[in-house]
Amino acid sequence: MKKLFSITIILTFCQIMAAAQTIDPKKKAKQAAENRANTKVEKGIEKGLDKVEEGIGKLFKKKGKKNGVEGDQRTEEENNGNARNTQSSHINKKASDFVAGTNILFQDDFLLDPEGDFPAKWNTNGSGEVVKINGINGKWLEVKHSSIITPEIKGTLPKNYTIEFDLFLQQRGSLSIPRIDFGLTPVKDILREDLYYREKFFVTIARYNEADAKTVEYGLKDVIGNKNDFPLTRYVNKVLHISMAVNDTRIRIYLDGNKLIDLPRALTPAIRSHFFVNNVYTVPASEVGLLISNVQIAAAETDKRSALVTQLMETGSATTNAILFDVNKDIIKPASYEVIGEIGEAMQQNAQLKILIVGHTDSDGDAGANKMLSQKRAMAVKNHMINKYNIAASRIQTEGKGESLAVASNTTPEGKAKNRRVEFIKL
Structure with a gap:
């Protein structure tokens, strides 16, 4: 009887503590403790109290931010432990052919x-x-609900080009998530022209937080x-x-290096003129924003994959x-493997070919650190070619020039992007 009274007091304490918090896991901890009470009462209660303590600790570690993103998002360490994806669990497809x-x-x-x-x-026609x-x-x-964004570029995009960017697929508790559209449009001034009624090419990512969500839609005005x-x-x-x-009328779309869409006759000169991203109007409205960064648009003269060689x-x-x-690292992004592979395959086919790989950086940061970083990056490319294509190490030399041989001004993001480059020299 005395033991039962003690258990009742402890469970009551768990209820009080859980009610005082705003984090649902406390309720789950209490429920788990009750479910185990018939078999392992003391052990179940002990674990339940540990969960309460852990939840309180995490609550005080979080810090609020006025923009509503940093304070509400989990830290990277929490994401690595709790999110449903890891780098090792990506779908297994052949190496990307994106260049x-x-x-x-x-x-x-x-x-x-x-x-x-x-x-x-x-x-934008909305806010962000x-x-x-x-x-x-x-x-x-962070693009707000029912808002479209477009980059300010003089004129229209060329016949052949590539676009790269990062999305952060945000989820915060039970808040409704955005429907994300991105694509190409004839509309240049999104503030004064209506994108909705114009022909366009678009890709849709929606309901990404649902169990087993796998569908990516695409269309021309309509799906x-x-x-x-x-x-x-x-x-x-x-x-x-x-x-x-x-590439002219052709459009290819890659998600994390995996080619999902390849339509050879989808585009017209008008449609491929401008790039847009849209946090689409939905009911209910999205309560968390569309998050985008690291946008790069680059002209490509041809569709030949062997141009570098x-x-x-x-x-x-x-x-x-x-x-x-x-x-600030020497870790190669997977999207770059195809380009390195062009040189690697050429060296496999020509046993006499020897090369020097030279790394270059922009001028951000310390000059000495940039030179060392460029050396490490050149070495990373060499190591990839050795490991992936079995090229003898003696056939590849490396060098790092850092920021010393700039080919463009380092005062603009575009200039800095041009200066961050890798050079291959035939020996």
Whole structure:
């Protein structure tokens, strides 16, 4: 009887503590303790109290932010432990054939824009603001419900180009999430022209927080098809990299390096003129924003995948901006593997070919640190070629020039993007 009285007091304490918090896991902890009471009472209660303590600790560790993103998002460590996706669980497909354009037309990571402002290089028919996400590098543009954004670019986009950007598929508790559309349109001034009634090419990512969500829709004004084999739920509260390749009438769409859409006759010169992103009007309205960053648009002269090798063999050197790395690191982004593979395959076919790989950076940060970083990045490319294509290490030399040989001004994001490059020189 005395033991039962003690248990009752402890469970009552759990109820009081759970009611005082706003985090649902306390209720789950109490329920779990009650369910186990018949078999392992003391052990179940002990675990329940541990959960209460843990929840209280986490509550006091969070910090609020006026923009509603940083304070409400889980930290990167929490995401790594609790989110439904990891880097190792991506769908298993062949290496991406995406090749980024080399002539940078537009680049924006919002680092020059103050938090809370709408970014200077974009236009909108609604609202948005630059924010930070707790545990995620850089700044992000949070696009509000029923708002469309377009980058400010002079003229129209060329016949052949690529677009790359990151989305953060945000979820905060039970708040409704956005329906995300992105694509191409004839509309230049989104503030004065109505996108809805115009012909356009678009891709839709929606309901990504639902169990087993896998459907990505696409269309021309109206939906014309879908792909239902991409695991969107694995990217909840994670970064999803999007790549688009336009070659005249052809459009290819890649999610995290996986080609989902390849339509050879989808585009017209008018449709491929401008890029847009839309937090679509829905009922109920989205209560969390669409988050986008690291946008880069680059012209591509042709659709030939061997252009880099041709340039190397004919002129003795070739330079590319399409080999990308994590910020301030020598970790190669998976989207870059195809470009490196062109050189790797050429070296496999020509046993006499020897090369020098030279890394270059922009001028951000310390000059000495930039030189060391460029050396490490050149070495990372070499190691990838050795490990992936079995190229003898003696056939590849590396060097890092840091910021010393700039090919463009380092005063603009576009210029900095051009200076961050990898050069291959035939020896």
